[in-house]
Amino acid sequence: MADQGVNPGRRRFLTATTAVVGGAGAIAAAVPFLASWQPSARAQQAGAPVTVDISKLEPGARLIEQWRGQPVWLIRRTPEQLAALEGEAPRLRDPNSDNLEQQPEYARNMYRSIRPEIAVLIGTCTHLGCSPLFKPELEPQPFDAQWKGGFYCPCHNSRFDMAGRVYQGVPAPTNLKVPPYHFADDNHVVIGVDPQGAA
Numbered sequence: 001m002a003d004q005g006v007n008p009g010r011r012r013f014l015t016a017t018t019a020v021v022g023g024a025g026a027i028a029a030a031v032p033f034l035a036s037w038q039p040s041a042r043a044q045q046a047g048a049p050v051t052v053d054i055s056k057l058e059p060g061a062r063l064i065e066q067w068r069g070q071p072v073w074l075i076r077r078t079p080e081q082l083a084a085l086e087g088e089a090p091r092l093r094d095p096n097s098d099n100l101e102q103q104p105e106y107a108r109n110m111y112r113s114i115r116p117e118i119a120v121l122i123g124t125c126t127h128l129g130c131s132p133l134f135k136p137e138l139e140p141q142p143f144d145a146q147w148k149g150g151f152y153c154p155c156h157n158s159r160f161d162m163a164g165r166v167y168q169g170v171p172a173p174t175n176l177k178v179p180p181y182h183f184a185d186d187n188h189v190v191i192g193v194d195p196q197g198a199a
Helices: 008-035 041-046 079-086
Strands: 050-053 062-067 070-076 118-122 133-135 150-153 158-161 181-185 188-191
Touching (some): 118 188
Antiparallel strands (some): 050 188, 062 070, 070 118, 150 158, 181 188
């Protein structure tokens, strides 16, 4: 008989050992595979909120920060620039920010900001993603004889006012986007997090 030399105890031991080693191998292979599904530390950091010190931001000046791979502009507008926003509505495509995807509800006002003097905008043109030039001067420009300060995209001549609202008759379809943000205190803006209690 063929089975006379087979030790059943040894067969059970070898079967159990093979199962244990195979299971351990499967777990060892699964751990790095499952870990690869988690975002990397770099990716987590790229999406993390960014705190910006605006204490040295002069009136009429701009800071540029990075958040989620996008340039975010922080601008301290002058009283003259704020006053100029009021008369621009007839020239704008969406002066009341009716497109709700352009800004959070708390920034849906003429200034498109929490505090009128501080603008926080994503600095990419809504046409094809170029970076508009910062043109804060309240004086005629070659591209607009009635210029009251704002942003000019040299790629395809789109224009935005100092609140990031797009002018009529340009390729850009919508206003510049306002990211989620809040003020941690008078001198620090946190980009990426809505104010407490904001919807």
